[in-house]
Amino acid sequence: MNFLNYAYFLLLFIGTLIGFRYFNSLSTSFKFLALLFLATALDEYIAYYFEVKYGNNSPIYNIFIIIQYALIGGIYFYSPLAGKYIKYFIVITIIAFTFICIYRIVHFNKLWTFSLKLLQIESALILVMVLNSFWQIIRDKAVISLHHRGIFWVNMAFLFFQSIALLIWSFYDVLVCKSELYFITMNIFSSINLLFYSTLIAAIFVELNSIKNKDIA
């Protein structure tokens, strides 16, 4: 484990702690974000244990990717700005994605291998939700500054992280061939990962602040 890994685990722990400290004050959408922090933290700790014990943590990620997508879907499903069609989209894609993941494991008996294709599909689907959410913010009649909207920071975090993830997973085979480039890319990706979770933590605080201001008003 290097410094970036320790920082990553620590951020997940802090995120979970903050999410559950203010869980009751958060909107439903952000309750899903708190749950995402908890699920990711548990997943990463268990995955680390599996890697040490069995030398392969693919089964954990095969299960987690379903939970992760469902929780991210929950964030956008319960977003106050979410329209009818995006809600249909979220429900349908969660069902379809879960089915694909389970079918792959059961039918092809691939519990101990992990597919980058699944990550690519997940990233693409999340980007659709993010872009739709941005569009809903633009169409929203309420005049609230972007940086005062928790969902805006969630969107920004997912937009950058998932775009970069999609790019890296799409070219993973190419990058692996160039060990130096692979090393640099993965380190940059880990740093972006830290930035991603830090932004999500900041989004929780922004959301709490906006709820507090709403109550005062």
Place this chain on the structure above:
Amino acid sequence: VNTIEYTDQDLLIFFLTGTLMFMILSFIVVFMFVFENKKKQEHIKEKRLMNEQFKTEIIKTEMDVREANLKEIARELHDNIGQLVTQMKLHHMKIAKLIPENKAELLNEGEEIVNHIIEEIRRLTTNFNGNDVLINGLESAIAKDVDRLRSVTGIFINLEISENNPLLTHEKNIFAFRMYQEIINNTIKHADATLITIELMPCNSKLCLIISDNGVGFDVKKIQRGSGLSNLEDRCALINAKMKIDSKPGEGTCIAIVI
């Protein structure tokens, strides 16, 4: 060798895709902030417009209430005090018949005073209810008032009314007359003028009311915004009229209103 070439090509595509992706992401972020800024500006504009409308509505209501009060006072003067004074005059006439002619001099003086009171009540009634402006027009109402002022104040008043003045709506006529009254009252009260010039003329399809005097004048920048000046400004704002005050201490005052 083929494999290396293939990988290099893929790497190039990777970098190009990455660059394109960053450009798209940057565009999305910039677009969001630009749009937000536009929305904020529109909101500020809308809010300002609403405030202005609200303010205008309040001033209009204030003016309507004031006009209604003046009408009420005019009605009371005419129906109540006017009747009482008329009764008093009749009573006087009855007494005049009862006393000898050589002793009627004092009574005649009293009758003159009563006649004067009746005349004043009539003038006030006409001024307050604004019917004269509505029936005979702004020019006629101002001309009548100027005649009265000439006899009452002893100030030389020069009235110049051009022909083909643009016709104003009833509301604007009343407002213009009230503004004229406000300015003339202030001039008589404070200006210490011996000459007042009132001009009504057309200017660019609008009506210009110019009132100037040779009085003490005042410093426009230092003048306190009292109720008189505020009333003028409010009335101007309500009918979209423009007012310009030109005055210097010792050099008289000129007030121009374009309606």
